[in-house]
Amino acid sequence: xxxxxDLTTGMGINVGDYFTKVSSQIMDFVSGLSPGKxxxxxxxxxxxLMVIIGMFFWAGDKTFSPLMTNLNPEDSANIxxxxxxxxxxxxxxQGGKNISVTPENLDQLRLEIATMxxxxxxxxxxxxxxxxxxxxxxxxxxxxxxxxxxxxxxxTIKSISGVKRARVHLAIPTKSxxxxxxxxxxxxxxxxxxxxxxxxxxxxxxIGTLVARAVEGMDTTDVVIVDNHGKxxxxxxxxxxAQATATQLEYRSKVEGDLEKRVEAILGxxxxxxxxxxxxxxxxxxxxxxxxxxxxxxxxxxxRSVQRDTxxxxxxxxxxxxxxxxxxxxxxxxxGAGVVKLSDxxxxxxxxxxxxxQTVRRTQKSVGSIQKLSVAVMMDGxxxxxxxxxxxxxxxSEAWSAEKLKEFEDIVASxxxxxxxxxxxxxxxxxxxxxxxxxxxxxxxxxxxxxxxIQNIVLYSVIGVTIVLFFLLVVRPFIKWITxxxxxxxxxxxxxxxxxLERMQKNAILPGLEEAIPVLPDRVDPEKVExxxxxxxxxxxxxxxxxxxALILKDWLHEPVKKEDGAEGDKGGGPGKSKTG
Numbered sequence: 300x301x302x303x304x305d306l307t308t309g310m311g312i313n314v315g316d317y318f319t320k321v322s323s324q325i326m327d328f329v330s331g332l333s334p335g336k337x338x339x340x341x342x343x344x345x346x347x348l349m350v351i352i353g354m355f356f357w358a359g360d361k362t363f364s365p366l367m368t369n370l371n372p373e374d375s376a377n378i379x380x381x382x383x384x385x386x387x388x389x390x391x392x393q394g395g396k397n398i399s400v401t402p403e404n405l406d407q408l409r410l411e412i413a414t415m416x417x418x419x420x421x422x423x424x425x426x427x428x429x430x431x432x433x434x435x436x437x438x439x440x441x442x443x444x445x446x447x448x449x450x451x452x453x454x455t456i457k458s459i460s461g462v463k464r465a466r467v468h469l470a471i472p473t474k475s476x477x478x479x480x481x482x483x484x485x486x487x488x489x490x491x492x493x494x495x496x497x498x499x500x501x502x503x504x505x506i507g508t509l510v511a512r513a514v515e516g517m518d519t520t521d522v523v524i525v526d527n528h529g530k531x532x533x534x535x536x537x538x539x540x541a542q543a544t545a546t547q548l549e550y551r552s553k554v555e556g557d558l559e560k561r562v563e564a565i566l567g568x569x570x571x572x573x574x575x576x577x578x579x580x581x582x583x584x585x586x587x588x589x590x591x592x593x594x595x596x597x598x599x600x601x602x603r604s605v606q607r608d609t610x611x612x613x614x615x616x617x618x619x620x621x622x623x624x625x626x627x628x629x630x631x632x633x634x635g636a637g638v639v640k641l642s643d644x645x646x647x648x649x650x651x652x653x654x655x656x657q658t659v660r661r662t663q664k665s666v667g668s669i670q671k672l673s674v675a676v677m678m679d680g681x682x683x684x685x686x687x688x689x690x691x692x693x694x695x696s697e698a699w700s701a702e703k704l705k706e707f708e709d710i711v712a713s714x715x716x717x718x719x720x721x722x723x724x725x726x727x728x729x730x731x732x733x734x735x736x737x738x739x740x741x742x743x744x745x746x747x748x749x750x751x752x753i754q755n756i757v758l759y760s761v762i763g764v765t766i767v768l769f770f771l772l773v774v775r776p777f778i779k780w781i782t783x784x785x786x787x788x789x790x791x792x793x794x795x796x797x798x799x800l801e802r803m804q805k806n807a808i809l810p811g812l813e814e815a816i817p818v819l820p821d822r823v824d825p826e827k828v829e830x831x832x833x834x835x836x837x838x839x840x841x842x843x844x845x846x847x848x849a850l851i852l853k854d855w856l857h858e859p860v861k862k863e864d865g866a867e868g869d870k871g872g873g874p875g876k877s878k879t880g
Contacts, residue, residue, distance in 0.1 A: 363390045363399035366408055369463050370396050378412060424450040445469055452510055456488065459506070461496035465489065469514060484517040486510045491527040503532045547585050550667055555579045558715045562676060565714055566707065574679035574732060579715065582671040587664070594658040603654040612644035672723040674715055678707070679732040696731045704729065 366389070367378060375395040382389045382400070387408070390399045400408055425447045431440075449467045456465040466489040472482040488510060492498065498506075507522040524533040562577035680696030687693040699707075707727055717723045841848040 362402065364402045364405050366398045366400045366405060367412070368397045370398065371464075381412070382408075422450045422453050423447065424454060445471060448513065452513060455509065456490070456506060459502070461493050461498060461502075462490055463493050464491040467510065471514065481516075483521055484514050485521045486514065486517060486523070488522065488524045489527065490524065490532070498532060500534075504534075507533050547583075547667075551581060551583055554583065554667075554669070555581050558672075558674075561714050562674070562711055565710060566676070566678065569707075570678055571682065574682070576677045577711075578675045580673040581669055582673075583667050584664070584670050585666050587666055588662075590660070590662040590664075592658075592660040592662070594660070596656040596658075600653045600655045602651060604652040606650040606652075608648040608650075610644075610646040669716075671721055672715060672717060674711060674717065674723070674725045676707070676711055676725075676727045678727065678729050680729055699729045 367374070370378070372395060375391075375398065378398055379389070379391070382398075387400060387404050391397070392399065423446050427443050427447050427450075431443070435443075449469055452467040453465045456462055456467070468487040470485045470487075472484065475481045488506060490498070490506075503524055504519070506524055507519045510522045511517045511519045522533060523531065525531050558579045558581070559577045562579070563575055566575040566577075567573070678699065680698055683695050683697055685693050685695060704727055708725060711717070711727065712725060717725055
């Protein structure tokens, strides 16, 4: 029979005897346990076995990666049909909305699905016109145009963060010949949002503007936006007006708050923080006014051009003479000549063109400009400290002088930009502020801190006691139980007597190793073995601490030897004889 070699002792161990011994020890160990310990071992062993089996299943299970998410039933059915045709393993989650496949097939399937038009097959865009027939009627063309526009808007809205799906319905009326009969286009948008997503007013307004600008003749107020729960998200004209009013009030409060903080900050450095209160009422102008003004400067006119026209006439002209009648007009007759003397004529015209300077001013008044300010400031009295009879100081409040109040008015007027011409009002009053009694509040705060401190102490104490009890009642008994069982098993497994050790050595020597293993004598002298062990121990101690060993030997050499001690040493083996060998 084969065996093992124990290199520490040089002895061979029979394999069959070893396993027989171990199995018997295990059976004895189990039989010696109480029913509770047996049940605990069964439970722990079963749990470990289940964990191991689960790890094997988990290691052998295929990992899946999401292929498509948030699918509608039609797209999900088409993709599942494709996967089954290709015999590709897949997993469906969320009621068919999410489909997952193995990582090695993920990229290829995504490309194939994108080529087939999934998951956008239910949304038709302008690609509907790619396969349009020449025999398509005008009515079908209008319907396809409407479907394409709705589909493109759906795709665009779906790309917005937080929007899972979108439906767009357009109502585009037929164009009328008469303008007064033309109806406006309207739109309805249904949004399916991601869980926990709430669109802001700006996002809703942006979606409405997107739809309105995509359809001719549509205004933002003609777009109604609702979510998948039927809640209206868009605002109508009245809501827009209310929103504008709320914005104006918010801006007014901000202006008033900023001015109040300025006044309190600058006066607080003088009278003390918390000793001044400022309240300001601002009248703002939110009207949008555009003005165009043209100014002519007559005094600064200049001659641009001068045009002069002069005419003159001088000399005489002949006049008709001879008797009146037919004789004078008969051919061949020469009338007597006459000359009329004319006076000289001279005409002169002059036109002067002037360039008049003009200034054109186009003014757009800012919205929210201040028209009037009403400022009210209340100040605490001047705080003075006077020594009291008990040695402490007493604080008294005195009214500020008129000169100081005038200085405060000038400071406040400059801080808020006060303008008396537009009717601004400023009032500063001095009154004694009520001093709050902080003693009671301080006591309440201290009591609260004390309770919190006690609660923390109790909490940490309970945690510490729980840890100690767990160690004493669970960890320590478990360690003791394991240690005792291990010690008992080792003590039982080892040989108990020298005869048993010799018998084990003789029975466990492997074939061919008789010469390699030193042969032990038939009988082992216990006193010799004990002496050798003591000798080895003394040598080890001397090597570890030679100085101390030298001192001990020196004391032994100088110690007088008595007869009684010598007799006892001979009888029991003195340290110089039996102990050192």
